[in-house]
Amino acid sequence: MRIGEAAAAAGTSTKTLRFYEDRGLLPPAERTGNGYREYGNDAITRLEFIRRGRAAGLTLAQIGEILTLRDRGSAPCTHVRDLLAGQLADLDAQIAELAALRDAVAGFHHTASAGDPADCDPNRICSYL
Amino acid sequence: MRIGEAAAAAGTSTKTLRFYEDRGLLPPAERTGNGYREYGNDAITRLEFIRRGRAAGLTLAQIGEILTLRDRGSAPCTHVRDLLAGQLADLDAQIAELAALRDAVAGFHHTASAGDPADCDPNRICSYL
DNA sequence: CTTGACCTTCCCCTATGCTGGAATGTCAAG
DNA sequence: CTTGACATTCCAGCATAGGGGAAGGTCAAG
Known part of the structure; x- marks a missing residue:
């Protein structure tokens, strides 16, 4: 085709x-x-x-590795397993990082929601950040 | 300086x-x-x-908005609060997405860890993905 | 007088995974 | 014969936040 x-x-x-x-x-x-x-x-x-x-969130480069292994005749399964393990670790790290950021932002947001804009310190750009 | x-x-x-x-x-x-x-x-x-x-994960464009408001003389606090709220929602969405991906990848990885590479189906690139 | 540490503008490069468009070729149908 | 739907190649761009380096100007110290 x-x-x-x-x-x-x-x-x-x-x-x-x-x-x-x-x-x-x-x-x-x-x-x-x-x-x-x-x-x-x-x-x-x-x-x-x-x-x-x-x-699964793999990059084209990683997928390319798998395909190359396959094309050379070897079973890429072991490599795939390792890639998946690495991907899992990456995802956990990313999630942890985002979660920490989320908490920090939530704190700022909480302060901003509680405060009165009139209190804004003219010497700072914004007191809430 | x-x-x-x-x-x-x-x-x-x-x-x-x-x-x-x-x-x-x-x-x-x-x-x-x-x-x-x-x-x-x-x-x-x-x-x-x-x-x-x-x-806080804001983009330069968003920070620019805040600064512009400040430069025009208005207190940007309300806008900052809204940006923070949006950022919070974005982060939650991203985290949820990554968590779902993580679960999917964990499933693949579990299968890959349990399987025997010898079982690999030659008709598929890799049975574990 | 020269060296070295600054500064200026300018344009290209990075990574990722494509997408759009221009200029051109091929082929079956009406 | 022409139109339209395919195909080809190659070049450019997206979005993000700068980094690298060239070619050149400025200035104080030795």
Whole structure:
């Protein structure tokens, strides 16, 4: 199938397919006589995998690693497990950071809600921040 | 004081000061005869405010709004309170999203940790994702 | 007189994952 | 024969908050 059909089948755009090929996530597509890219079902499988990886918050670079391992014939499962572990740790760190920020902002907001704007110190930009 | 001293006093870089001026967060600096920027203590106050705002996760655009209100003579406290409320809501949404992602990734990771790589289905890129 | 530490403007680069558009080619249908 | 829907390549941009470095001006000290 041609690029438009493949993109539609994978629920993405032709731009994205060319972009992935350029980034090495998809192998260079076969070309028909007129230079059009030609895709098979394996490309769709690959695109779906990429989408699942994205949904799990993996970067294209990480997904590319997995695909490269797969393409070299080795089972990437162990690597995937490690990536997932790292992703889990990253997410926990991000969540902790955001939660701390949230608490700080909540404190500011509480003060701001309780205060009277008339009390605002003209020497500060804003007393609440 | 000149830009280098001001930057050091505010704990930032000269690049950042010029950048903020360009973005309207700092008023165009006075210039001495040789064209050098000249700063007073109010600039430091402003820079410190910007830093507090950044630490609260506000964007430069939002901080700019506050400063503009302040420069027009009105007390920006009410606006600050609203910005903080919005920021709080944003943070809660982000945290919820990350937490959901974290759970999904944890599920994948659990499966990956339990499985045997030998079971990997050759027809899939990786059975664990 | 020169060196070194400042300062100026200017433009490009970073990371991420695409998206838009221009200029051009291909091909089946009416 | 032309129109329209495809396809190709390549270049540019988004949004964020600056950083890097070039080419050059200024000024005090040695």
